[in-house]
Structure formats: C-alpha cells, structure tokens
Amino acid sequence: MTTPSMDPDGSGRTGRVAAIRSATRARTAPLTVPLAAAGAALTVAGSLTPWATFFFGYPGKVTLTGFPGGARLYTLLLAVGLLLVVARIAGRRRAVLACALGIVAISVGNLLAIASSGGGLGAVAYGAWLTVAGGVLGALAGDAVREPADSERNLRWGRLWVWAPLEILLIALVLGGLLVAIVIGLKINESSAFVSYLAFLGFAAAAAVALGAGTLVSYVSERHRTVTLAAAAITAAAFPFTQGGDSYWIRVAASIGVFAAAAIGLNIVVGLAGLLDLGYVAFFGVGAYVSALLSNATFTTVHVHVPFGAVIVLGALTSAFFGVIIGAPTLRLRGDYLAIVTLGFGEIFRIVANNWDGLTRGPNGISGVPNINANGFDFGQPHTVFGIVLPGFANYYFLELLLVAGVMVIFANLNRSRIGRAWVAIREDELAARAMGINTVALKLLAFAMGAFLAGAAGTVNAHVTTQVSPDSYTFLESALLLSAVVLGGMGTLPGAVLGSTLLFVIPEKLRTFQDKRLLLFGLALILMMRFRPEGLIASRRRQRELLSEESGADAMSQPGQVARA
Amino acid sequence: MSTPLVSRQRGPDPGGGAGEVLVARDITKKFGGLTAVNQVSLTVRDGEIVGLIGPNGAGKTTFFNCLTGMETPTSGEITFRGRRLSGGADRITKAGLARTFQNIRLFPFMTAVENVQVGRHCRTRTGVLSAVFRGPRHRREERESIQRARELLDFVGLSRVEAELARSLPYGDQRRLEIARALATDPGLLLLDEPTAGMNPQETRDAMLLVRRIRDTGLAIVVIEHDMRFIFSLCDRVAVLVQGAKLLEGSAEQVQADERVIEAYLGAPVVGAPVDGASGDAETRS
Known part of the structure; x- marks a missing residue:
C-alpha cells in the first residue's frame, strides 16, 4: 500500500523540473500583445473621458474630460500594469490578470454606483463603458499568456542578494508607502470612492505579489530583521502625527x-x-x-x-x-x-x-x-510633540x-x-x-x-x-x-x-452605508478567501505548505501515514 | 560513531535481574469481546535485539501500543528498569521507551531537524517565562537541542536534508528520520514497528545496518518485522505471536525450525502436501 508513495519525490522531481522548463518555453498565443495593448489603450481613453453624463456630486470629478481622479485614476494606473504582458518576468500572467480584473471591478462597480445614484444607465457616460471594455480585453490577454502555474519559482527573488543599504531603503519605502496609503485612504470620505481605492490597492498588491514582490520583501525583511522591526515601529508611531x-x-x-x-x-x-x-x-x-x-x-x-x-x-x-x-x-x-x-x-x-x-x-x-492616570500622566489630555x-x-x-x-x-x-x-x-x-x-x-x-x-x-x-x-x-x-x-x-x-x-x-467605519450588511459582507469575503486564498492574506510559510499540498492530491501521497489515516 | 547515542538513562541498574530493561508480564488487551493480546510476557535485556513476528492481525502492534501507553492493557504489568510503568504515552516515553510507527507518523510540515527537536521535548524543561524572555536556560537548551538533533541526523545519515520538510523526504529517509526522532528522546529501549515495511532491498539493507549500529551503542531494541532475513540476521531472540498469544520464544534457529511457526504463517499443511521449502515463503508479506 505504501510502496507507490516512494516515487514522487525521488525520481519525480527531475521530471517535474523538466516539465516546468518546457512549459516556460511554450508559446504564448500570438494575439496576446495586441489584445493587451488594445485593452490598455481603451482603459486609458476611458479613464481620461467622462464616466457620468451630468454632475450630481459623484466623487472623482467624473464629468470632466481629462483630470482623472478617484476611480478613473486607479484604472489609469492599472492600465499600465496590462503592459506587463511583453515583459519576460515569471508571474506576469497572474499580474496582468490582477490588473485587468482590477480595472473591470473598479469600472463596473462605479458604473453601477453612478447608474443607481444618477437615476439610471442614462447617467453613465461612454468613458465608463470604454474602461470596462478595456479591462475585459486585458483579462482576455492575461488569460492567453501561457505560463506554468508554479508558486515556487518566485523564490528566486529570495536568493537575490542586493546591496544592503538598498535593501534597507526598500524596507523604508514599503513601510512608508503603507503609511501614505493608509493616510490617503482614511481621508477619502465617500463610500464608493473608498471601495474603489481599496479595490485598487488590493488588485495592485495582488499584481505585485504575483511578480514576486511579496517573496522579495519577506526575504529582505528577514535578512534585516532588526531594521525592519524598528522601521515598522517608527511607522506605526508616526501615524498619530499624520492626523493633524x-x-x-x-x-x-x-x-x-x-x-x-x-x-x-x-x-x-x-x-x-x-x-x-x-x-x-x-x-x-x-x-x-x-x-x-x-x-x-x-x-x-x-x-x-x-x-x-x-x-x-x-x-x-x-x-x-x-x-x-x-x-x-x-x-x-x-x-x-x-x-x-x-x-x-x-x-x-x-x-x-x-x-x-x-x-x-x-x-x-x-x-x-x-x-x-499613570504617575500623574493623564491619558485623556492632549499633548504637543x-x-x-x-x-x-x-x-x-x-x-x-x-x-x-x-x-x-x-x-x-x-x-x-x-x-x-x-x-x-x-x-x-x-x-x-x-x-x-x-x-x-x-x-x-x-x-x-x-x-x-x-x-x-x-x-x-x-x-x-x-x-x-x-x-x-x-x-x-x-x-x-x-x-x-x-x-x-x-x-x-x-x-x-x-x-x-x-x-x-476600518472597513465598517468607512462603509457606514453598509453598516447593517457588514456581517453579510464579511461572510462573503471569508467564503471567497477560503476558495481563493485559504492560507490568509499574509500566509505563514508552514500553513501555506500545508494548504497547498492539500490541494494537489498527488503530493499528499508522499506522506503514507496520512493516507493510511484518511 | 563517536556520538554518545545512548542516554543517561542507562547506568547502574536500580533493580530487576541481570540487566533486564523491560519486563512485561501477562499483558492482556481486550477490545469488547475480542482479545487482541492474550497473556503475553516478554523480557528484554540490555543490548539485545528482540524480534516480534507473527501473521497479520496477531496483535503485535497492539502489544506495542500497550507497552508504549497508547493503549491501556486490560490486565498485566510492565516494568522498565525495575520501575512500574503507568500513565499515558508521554509519561512512558519520558520514562525511556521510544517507538516508531508502522505507518510513518512524522510531523509532515516540520523540517527534518525540527522533527528531531520535537523528540528532545521531554528532555528539556524551558518554561514559558524563559522562552518568552529568551532566558539563559532557553538559549542553552535550544543550542543543545539543535546540536543533538544534528548529531542524530548525522547518525542516521540525514544531515544533508536537515532543512527539508519531513513529507518531502523519500520513503526510506522518512523511516530513518522517525528513528532519529525516537532516539532524540534518549530512550533506554527502542521499539521499531516494521522498520522496513515498503522498502526496497537496498533500503532494507541500509535499515538493517542502522539498527545494528544502534544496538552497538548498547541500546536494547524490540522490533516487529515481516522480513525474515532481517529478523533472523539481527535478532538475538525472537518471539512469535499468533492470534494474540505468544506461541513461542527462542533463538532465531529455534524459531526457524519450529513446525508450528510455519503452520501459523501458512496454515496447517494439507495431508500429503510437501512441507519442505515452505519456510522460504514465510518471508513474503501478505
């Protein structure tokens, strides 16, 4: 019973590596690049043109041509990500898909919001439709990219050893960026604009992670543990100073x-x-x-x-x-x-x-x-620092x-x-x-x-x-x-x-309009998480290994004890 | 191998007879109406390898489970170095009995070295406070535990894969790792449950060498095994279990020559059928 389990990790490994190599060389569909370019162009055009036909106080100056703000700015930025199809970087398939789906999600979401608050689809201007189309084209292009679906290849970022000061700079940039992103996000008052912002951050982060940014950051921060911890503490302590x-x-x-x-x-x-x-x-x-x-x-x-x-x-x-x-x-x-x-x-x-x-x-x-009140220091009093x-x-x-x-x-x-x-x-x-x-x-x-x-x-x-x-x-x-x-x-x-x-x-504080549906939304979010990322947003390495191997049934065979118990 | 493999557990005998490590007396285990182990006694002395054989379902693993506290015997008494064993599996391991499992039970998502370190758990005593504040005891024990784990990995020949996950190791290596993990508990007696099950001939030979090397360090071993070559070339004594009861105990030659053993494995010979040469078939696993 246990005998067949011996193989997959012995001789099987070389076979798998060979399979990955050949898959990397596999041709990507010829239409991919034009599709992606068209998607990006449409999205850019859409983001620079009006999304609403008349002014009714919808956030992001959506009636203007040019001046992309709010949701339109986010789609414009994500459109740049679509151009990753031409880059020969591992993980571009998922990165492009993330950008494209981000464009679709943001534009469709805003389109529906404009339609509902503007009194019907008549309130939606052509720019929004252009953006949706651009996102869909981008998604098709991303889907056509052929790449092995192997999650471990980006580990090469981890082995990359850059110059230490540069690595520390990277840590500072990531943490600083995080603080800025939070401060910007908290300043957004309208629900729809905040959701768009969150969607933008989420999809952009997914694209970055697909390209290996997550692995890079985690390895770099591991190499400079003390620096990272100190920087994180400083960033966290800096937050109250940003609130004026x-x-x-x-x-x-x-x-x-x-x-x-x-x-x-x-x-x-x-x-x-x-x-x-x-x-x-x-x-x-x-x-x-x-x-x-x-x-x-x-x-x-x-x-x-x-x-x-x-x-x-x-x-x-x-x-x-x-x-x-x-x-x-x-x-x-x-x-x-x-x-x-x-x-x-x-x-x-x-x-x-x-x-x-x-x-x-x-x-x-x-x-x-x-x-x-600790030794006369009253926690209720404001202080000037x-x-x-x-x-x-x-x-x-x-x-x-x-x-x-x-x-x-x-x-x-x-x-x-x-x-x-x-x-x-x-x-x-x-x-x-x-x-x-x-x-x-x-x-x-x-x-x-x-x-x-x-x-x-x-x-x-x-x-x-x-x-x-x-x-x-x-x-x-x-x-x-x-x-x-x-x-x-x-x-x-x-x-x-x-x-x-x-x-x-933060989400319930921001989405006052959804207050009573908040648990419904969390429930939905958790179900989606279980489906698409069961290890959680930030996975512990051990958990990730456990869950990844549960998915690929063949792998589980290399632990005969588990099979026997099942 | 200079590794001081055998623990501080050994040493002057506190009691019991001539170097008796384990004495199990009249162990009986019933599951409802079924008597899985019936009045089995077994004595293991210092530095010897005792084999435990018998057809499938003879109660070998249940007997092991009784010895190691994974099952509570219905009746019977177990003494280890003169002290009566009682309590759950963890206390018995701490007393000095370590085991491996028939179907490997490593911690699949821990690395090889972490697996062995888990074995050190019962020989270290860092408390919560020392661990939280990285106290001197924590640091010393952590250093010792990793060093000992590496020694043991080296002893079983797994140094090169210490950072690999247990589950990604080849089958034979998983067996060795399990042995290393058991040795990490500083046992006075090692119980191996089918250490060569599912192994190819080369791996089986390596496993035999490893078991012999462990014995050479002075550790007593009880081994359940179906591979008769393994049993007869390694064991000083062999006990045969059939249908829960001990059929016979003796040297390899005695057991090999006994008609009843052959009968137990192959069934009673049909009248007129050739009996000669059947002992060779006893090696085949069911």
Whole structure:
C-alpha cells in the first residue's frame, strides 16, 4: 500500500523540473500583445473621458474630460500594469490578470454606483463603458499568456542578494508607502470612492505579489530583521502625527490595537496549537470587567482604584485563570466538539455578566471608566510633540502599540521555542506528539491559558478606551469577528493578525452605508478567501505548505501515514 | 560513531535481574469481546535485539501500543528498569521507551531537524517565562537541542536534508528520520514497528545496518518485522505471536525450525502436501 508513495519525490522531481522548463518555453498565443495593448489603450481613453453624463456630486470629478481622479485614476494606473504582458518576468500572467480584473471591478462597480445614484444607465457616460471594455480585453490577454502555474519559482527573488543599504531603503519605502496609503485612504470620505481605492490597492498588491514582490520583501525583511522591526515601529508611531490633531481615526486605531492584541492571542490558540476556540471574547471580557471594576468608575459596584500597571497584570492573570478552568475539562475534546463547548462557555460568561447585578450591574454595565492616570500622566489630555498636537486618544494608541509589540514578542518567542514546536507537533499529529513525550493536555492547556492571558491584557486597556463595559460587547459575534480577523489575515502569522484586525475595523467605519450588511459582507469575503486564498492574506510559510499540498492530491501521497489515516 | 547515542538513562541498574530493561508480564488487551493480546510476557535485556513476528492481525502492534501507553492493557504489568510503568504515552516515553510507527507518523510540515527537536521535548524543561524572555536556560537548551538533533541526523545519515520538510523526504529517509526522532528522546529501549515495511532491498539493507549500529551503542531494541532475513540476521531472540498469544520464544534457529511457526504463517499443511521449502515463503508479506 505504501510502496507507490516512494516515487514522487525521488525520481519525480527531475521530471517535474523538466516539465516546468518546457512549459516556460511554450508559446504564448500570438494575439496576446495586441489584445493587451488594445485593452490598455481603451482603459486609458476611458479613464481620461467622462464616466457620468451630468454632475450630481459623484466623487472623482467624473464629468470632466481629462483630470482623472478617484476611480478613473486607479484604472489609469492599472492600465499600465496590462503592459506587463511583453515583459519576460515569471508571474506576469497572474499580474496582468490582477490588473485587468482590477480595472473591470473598479469600472463596473462605479458604473453601477453612478447608474443607481444618477437615476439610471442614462447617467453613465461612454468613458465608463470604454474602461470596462478595456479591462475585459486585458483579462482576455492575461488569460492567453501561457505560463506554468508554479508558486515556487518566485523564490528566486529570495536568493537575490542586493546591496544592503538598498535593501534597507526598500524596507523604508514599503513601510512608508503603507503609511501614505493608509493616510490617503482614511481621508477619502465617500463610500464608493473608498471601495474603489481599496479595490485598487488590493488588485495592485495582488499584481505585485504575483511578480514576486511579496517573496522579495519577506526575504529582505528577514535578512534585516532588526531594521525592519524598528522601521515598522517608527511607522506605526508616526501615524498619530499624520492626523493633524483630529482624534477620530486615532481612536479607531487604538481600538484596532486592542483588537489586534487579542487576535494575536487567539492566533496562539488557533494558529499554533490548532484548537478552535469560539468563545474567546469571554477572556477579553474578563480583562475588561476586572479593569473597569478596579478603576473607580462613575457607575460601578466596587469603589476601589488600583493603579493601571497592576490592573493590566491582574486582568490578564484572572483571564488566564478562567482559561485554565474552562480548558481543563474541555481540552480532552477535539475539533468540532471543542468548538461547541467553547462556544457554550462564551455564552455562559455573557449571561453571567448580564445577570450578576451585584457585581457587573447587569445589562447596564459599568460605565464612566476614567482615563488612565499613570504617575500623574493623564491619558485623556492632549499633548504637543514636535509642535504637532496629539489628541488624548494618541496616548491610548501608543499604549496599544506597546501592548501589541509585547504580545508579538511573546508570540514570536514562544513560537520559536520548544513550546511552540510542541504546539505545532500537536496540531500536525497529536498521537505522534504524545509518543514523543509531549504532555499534550498540559500543552493545550498552556496554549489556552496564554491566549486568555493576552486577551485579558487587551481587555483591560479596552475598558479605558471605550470608557464602559457591558455584556453585549462580548457576544458570540465578537468571537466570530476575532476569528475572522485571524483567518482573513493568515493563521499563525503576526502581520496577518494585525492586517486582519485593521481591515475588520476600518472597513465598517468607512462603509457606514453598509453598516447593517457588514456581517453579510464579511461572510462573503471569508467564503471567497477560503476558495481563493485559504492560507490568509499574509500566509505563514508552514500553513501555506500545508494548504497547498492539500490541494494537489498527488503530493499528499508522499506522506503514507496520512493516507493510511484518511 | 563517536556520538554518545545512548542516554543517561542507562547506568547502574536500580533493580530487576541481570540487566533486564523491560519486563512485561501477562499483558492482556481486550477490545469488547475480542482479545487482541492474550497473556503475553516478554523480557528484554540490555543490548539485545528482540524480534516480534507473527501473521497479520496477531496483535503485535497492539502489544506495542500497550507497552508504549497508547493503549491501556486490560490486565498485566510492565516494568522498565525495575520501575512500574503507568500513565499515558508521554509519561512512558519520558520514562525511556521510544517507538516508531508502522505507518510513518512524522510531523509532515516540520523540517527534518525540527522533527528531531520535537523528540528532545521531554528532555528539556524551558518554561514559558524563559522562552518568552529568551532566558539563559532557553538559549542553552535550544543550542543543545539543535546540536543533538544534528548529531542524530548525522547518525542516521540525514544531515544533508536537515532543512527539508519531513513529507518531502523519500520513503526510506522518512523511516530513518522517525528513528532519529525516537532516539532524540534518549530512550533506554527502542521499539521499531516494521522498520522496513515498503522498502526496497537496498533500503532494507541500509535499515538493517542502522539498527545494528544502534544496538552497538548498547541500546536494547524490540522490533516487529515481516522480513525474515532481517529478523533472523539481527535478532538475538525472537518471539512469535499468533492470534494474540505468544506461541513461542527462542533463538532465531529455534524459531526457524519450529513446525508450528510455519503452520501459523501458512496454515496447517494439507495431508500429503510437501512441507519442505515452505519456510522460504514465510518471508513474503501478505
């Protein structure tokens, strides 16, 4: 039974390489280049001509000829990407397709939006149609490019060693670009314009990744770890200075920080140890309640004030304690059963908080939580740094940065220790892990407690950011959102959890019009992710390998043990 | 090989008789009405290789599972170096019994060296705090664990693929890696469950050499195997399991000469059928 599995990696490898070589040489359809050129030309023409027949306040000056702005500018930029068909670069097929689909998505989306807000298709001018046509032609051209669909060839970027200062410059440019992109994005107020912008960024990033930019950046940043980390910290710290004293987005960013810290904690439980926890937000709630109760809030049941430094530790420890209490009886369960039990415990927490009037004030919650005051430094006060006024929320933002950084260090260091290895081993084969002397119950409990600890720490800060805690903030929905943040961003990675939390927070803030359909949209997004990029936006290398090999069934044969178990 | 392969586990015997590593007494395992292992006893002494053979379904792997704590025996007692073994698989591995699996169970998406490092888990004790703050113990143990893992990979001949994923290794290498991983737990007794299953003749010969080299370091080994050449050229003693019970135990010659063994593998001879030469067929796997 196991014999046939021996071959694919032995003699098979050379055969596969040969196949890839011949596929690279394979002819691309002759019409590709003219098609792409025509698509690009049409798109450029479309982007320079009006998209709406009359002026009704649609963003991006869409009635003007020339002056491409907003959506039209994005299609113009993506049109340049279509010209990649002539470049002999690996990955151009996916890059061209990404650009073309980006043009189609942006133009069709705006066309529909113009039609609906302008009172019918009569409001749509020829420029929009031209752009759609250009995008479709581009997609056809991209589809005609013949290229082997092998995801590993771009690894050659990783082996490329450029001059170190240049590499550091690249890191600075990427991070700076990210900050600029965020600041620009946050300044866009109209929903449609913001969606167009997001689509542009998404498709442009997909094209860049197809060409190997992702691999290049990840390898370069790995080579200059310290520099990258410092640069990322500086970039993150620079954000409040870009807001001109306005506190709105800084406040959102502080909430993202709380959320991201909790998501990273959840990532330990789900991403490393492979335990599906659907009641995770309860731990976050425990931290928040501890913090609110010990802050001497306006409406509270316990009139004590404990310094915040002690509260954060206390909240985290209480939460970890509950993690152990809940984990000890449940962690013998596996997979779906564990998920159901944790779901139940999450609900128990909410219901207890809702009914224990003597401590939690029931559904009223504890409100009027004061600002943190550390040694006379009041977190509610604005401060002026380098002549720029930072609103009060900036203090919380910086505190969050510290918290997220700390949580990241904990995650990364655990991941690269014997404990992290044991977690991954448990996830990959629990029985074999036990046979290797790993006390799986204790380690799973540890993962659970670590996750709860970090969520509790995040919760203590959150009580101060939102100034009130009440049971309805800790529903199953919040657990599901945290989990989506982890899955969307990429299980088992740090930037993934941060990116996932950011998207899940910023998009609803921006799309007020879709507020009530927000969960529907997240659901759709997750389904699409599972279909097209199951490893998440930023994939951990191990996860990516696991998921990629699940897709190609033949490969799975080289692990006879798995076949036997299936 | 200068590698100090055999652990600190060995050493002066705390009890038990003449260098007895493992004593299993009257192990019985029932699954509902089915008795998979019936009153099997086995003693393994220092530095010997004991073979465990028997037709498919004879209960060999179940017996292994009982020894290594993956199944709890219905009755019977196991002592390892004079101490009674109890508890789950992890505690038994920590006590000094390491095993490989009939169908390889590596951690497929970890690299070869990471797989072996997982084996070091039960011999290291870095805690959460030390790991989070990269404390001195963490750094020392991490250094030692990777060094030991590399030594073991070198010992089984896999140094060149230490950074490859376990799943991408050729079949024979996966078997070796599993052995290296088991050795990383510093065992006092190594249990190999069909180490040559699915191997070609060349790989089988390499596996034999490897097992012999492990034995030469002084480690006791119990091996389940269907390849009779492997069994008879390596094992000091062979136990035959048939339908859950131990049919016989003895030297390779004794077992080879025993009519009942041949009968167990091939069924009772039909009256008048030639019996001679049948022992050669016993090598073929079902």
